[in-house]
Every structure is written in structure tokens, then in C-alpha cells.
Amino acid sequence: xxxxxxxxxxxxxxxxxxxxxxxxxxxxxxxxxxxxxxxxxxxxxxxxxxxxxxxxxxxxxxxxxxxxxxxxxxxxxxxxxxxxxxxxxxxxxxxxxxxxxxxxxxxxxxxxxxxxxxxxxxxxxxxxxxxxxxxxxxxxxxxxxxxxxxxxxxxxxxxxxxxxxxxxxxxxxxxxxxxxxxxxxxxxxxxxxxxxxxxxxxxxxxxxxxxxxxxxxxxxxxxxxxxxxxxxxxxxxxxxxxxxxxxxxxxxxxxxxxxxxxxxxxxxxxxxxxxxxxxxxxxxxxxxxxxxxxxxxxxxxxxxxxxxxxxxxxxxxxxxxxxxxxxxxxxxxxxxxxxxxxxxxxxxxxxxxxxxxxxxxxxxxxxxxxxxxxxxxxxxxxxxxxxxxxxxxxxxxxxxxxxxxxxxxxxxxxxxxxxxxxxxxxxxxxxxxxxxxxxxxxxxxxxxxxxxxxxxxxxxxxxxxxxxxx
Numbered sequence: 001x002x003x004x005x006x007x008x009x010x011x012x013x014x015x016x017x018x019x020x021x022x023x024x025x026x027x028x029x030x031x032x033x034x035x036x037x038x039x040x041x042x043x044x045x046x047x048x049x050x051x052x053x054x055x056x057x058x059x060x061x062x063x064x065x066x067x068x069x070x071x072x073x074x075x076x077x078x079x080x081x082x083x084x085x086x087x088x089x090x091x092x093x094x095x096x097x098x099x100x101x102x103x104x105x106x107x108x109x110x111x112x113x114x115x116x117x118x119x120x121x122x123x124x125x126x127x128x129x130x131x132x133x134x135x136x137x138x139x140x141x142x143x144x145x146x147x148x149x150x151x152x153x154x155x156x157x158x159x160x161x162x163x164x165x166x167x168x169x170x171x172x173x174x175x176x177x178x179x180x181x182x183x184x185x186x187x188x189x190x191x192x193x194x195x196x197x198x199x200x201x202x203x204x205x206x207x208x209x210x211x212x213x214x215x216x217x218x219x220x221x222x223x224x225x226x227x228x229x230x231x232x233x234x235x236x237x238x239x240x241x242x243x244x245x246x247x248x249x250x251x252x253x254x255x256x257x258x259x260x261x262x263x264x265x266x267x268x269x270x271x272x273x274x275x276x277x278x279x280x281x282x283x284x285x286x287x288x289x290x291x292x293x294x295x296x297x298x299x300x301x302x303x304x305x306x307x308x309x310x311x312x313x314x315x316x317x318x319x320x321x322x323x324x325x326x327x328x329x330x331x332x333x334x335x336x337x338x339x340x341x342x343x344x345x346x347x348x349x350x351x352x353x354x355x356x357x358x359x360x361x362x363x364x365x366x367x368x369x370x371x372x373x374x375x376x377x378x379x380x381x382x383x384x385x386x387x388x389x390x391x392x393x394x395x396x397x398x399x400x401x402x403x404x405x406x407x408x409x410x411x412x413x414x415x416x417x418x419x420x421x422x423x424x425x426x427x428x429x430x431x432x433x434x435x436x437x438x439x440x441x442x443x444x445x446x447x448x449x450x451x452x453x454x455x456x457x458x459x460x461x462x463x464x465x466x467x468x469x470x
Contacts, residue, residue, distance in 0.1 A: 097242050101254070149243070179234075
């Protein structure tokens, strides 16, 4: 107790020297607090954004290689099975699949059917091509099956242009929903089973679906429905799950897939491309990431984190050096005091503990003040730095380019990270993690600064110190 009491008294006795020390410690703790508070907040936001959006990958034809005769001869379009297999990777944060199949249900009518469609189909069905081969025998296409692996992300239902008015969204295998217009035309009710067929005349590949819901469709508002063919009229679309479509015989024959892949991080692109090559992706395709879309969302926050990290490191290094220097100079001035205490019988350990206690008391007081001011200063500092990062990000994207879509194949897009708005506001908060880090750094600096001076002084014997004083 004596050592602690004496340390506090020494702080009061040497007001000038300790005031200077306190100002420097306060400045270091304040800048450390601001940096760490902003850093922990941005880290949490970056983690959240990465977990939700990832980085979109684009798989497209390498047009440079396709200019060659060999490229034209060997290029093959990706099959639905390949696109699905590409999504089975631990490097991906998420995938979005959609599919469509042109159909011609024999027992159902479609909106917009006309005799002209039948005449055109009869003319083309089985006709001989220029190369001597024949077209397959078909019946008129009367609509489409549209499927997604995540119906909740469907843009039409999210925007409200489509809405379930009766029943519910499909949930299980071989369930579907149809539009009000289509249901009315064919007297379909929730719970009914319908049969869908292919447009191949002699191979209907019939598949049964249970109607679980009927939806309102406003996607065709403003269109002249009388001029649209059944395939162009979106009211003829039958919506179902991706798993249901994949299990259809029709899908194996002529289903079309649209796939989107989202990496956990853009830096994983080389490893993901290597996986795709091993799964059969030829050199006539190139794999790129939507880095522009990713940077648009996460870039300003990552830039803010880098700025605060750099600032924190510089402050800690310079602050530690200044504290070591001041502590060493201060304890040199107190060599006689230390010599007297040692001559009175106080051990080196107790002397060192007393000097360390002085520094810890100063640091503790500065820590309370620094945390209070740091919490208040963090928000305006973060707003200013984030505004600068957003401005820099906008300046770097002034070329007007549009990032390539990560979609492969043909189908209905369900989501894209590039459509998300970048973070423009940052609400900082003082977390327990930040408090722990600030306290740890503050007292670590105090310990380092004290140790430098203590080691310099306690290495001398008390008699030598007193002799130098005389």
C-alpha cells in the first residue's frame, strides 16, 4: 500500500513532467480508441457484406480464341449439367440457378394461341434443312416452365409485379404456381394436378405438377397481348422449383440453365478457375469476377479499414518511441531519489513496481478520458474518412463501363451483387472487443515505456548513484 500511496504522491509532486507524459499518453489512447472503434465496426460490416454478397463470377466465351478456325470448330456451349456441377465448390459463398423449358401441354390451352402459329409450325415441322437433314416433328410452343432454386429472391415477386393471391408458393417436389389468367382460361384451382408436355410431336415426355398457388401477374401491363405469341406472353409461364425441373425428362433433352456463382472473396478466383478446368471447362471460356461490383459494395469500407489500420500502426510506433524516450529522461532525473530508496533497503523489485505504478495510474486516468472523447470523436472521423473513400471509389469508376454479369446460360436472373448500393453511412459503436483491445494497448505501452527507464536506472548500485550525486 505504501508503494501505491508514494507513487500517487510522486505524480502530484512532479506535475510538470507528469503533465507532459499524461498529454502524450492521452493523445495516443485517443487516436487508438478512434482507430479501433472504427476498425471493429468496419470489420463486422465487411464480414457481413462478404457473407451476404460474395464476389460474382462470370464465365463467358473467350472471343479472341474463337476468332481462329480451331476455336470455331471445337467450341461447345456449356451444358446444364456442367453449370450445375460448377456450383459444387467450397470456394463459393452462394449460387443462384434458374432454368426454363419450352412446353406445349396437350390438355391445356394458352393465352394468345392463333391459327397462324399452327400454320407456321406445320410448315417448319419435319421440313428439310439446307444440309439435307430434317427438322424434328413438333407442335406449337404454348408456354414455358420457369424454375429458380430460390423463389424468395425472384425479382418479380420482390418488386410486387407478381404476387400470390390464392394458395401458397411451391415448396416441395413437383409443385407449381400459375397466373390468374392462365388458371381462369383452363379452370385450374389450387390443389389441381396439371400435365405439361414437350413440343416434340411424338415424344411428349409428360410430367405431372400439383398447383399450390395462383399468382397475380402485372409484368405484361402496357403490352398489347393480342400481338404476342403464347411463348412471349408471360402469363403462360408455369413457375416451379429448380429441383423439379432438373428431375424432368424434358430438362435432360432441351432444358436451359442460367447460373450465377458468388465467391467468398475475389482473391479465390484462380483456385476456382482451376476447379472449373478440372471439371471440364475448356480454354475457349474465360473466368472473371465481378470485382467492380464487389468493390462498389465493400470497397469504401475496406479502404476505410486500411486507412485506420495504417494510422493506428504509425501512432503506436511513434507513441511508443516517444514514451520510452520521455520515461528514460524522467527516470534519469530521479536517479538520486532511487539511490536513496535503495540505500534505505528497498529492493529493486519494489522500486521498479513503484515506478511502474506511477505510469499505470497516469495511463488509467488518460484511458478513461481518452475512451470518453474517442467515442464522441469516432463518428465524425468515420463519416469524413468514409466520404473520402466513396469519392475515391467513384473517381476510379468514371470510365462508364458496366461489369459483366456472372450469369451463364439462358434463364431468369434472380439476383446480382452489382445492383446493390454501396455503403454510404457507417454507424460506429464501442464493442466489448474494442474496449479490450484499447485497454490492452494502453497498458502495454505503459509497461514498455516504464520498463525502458527502469532497466536503465536499476542496473546501478545505490552507492554509485549517491556518489555521482555528490
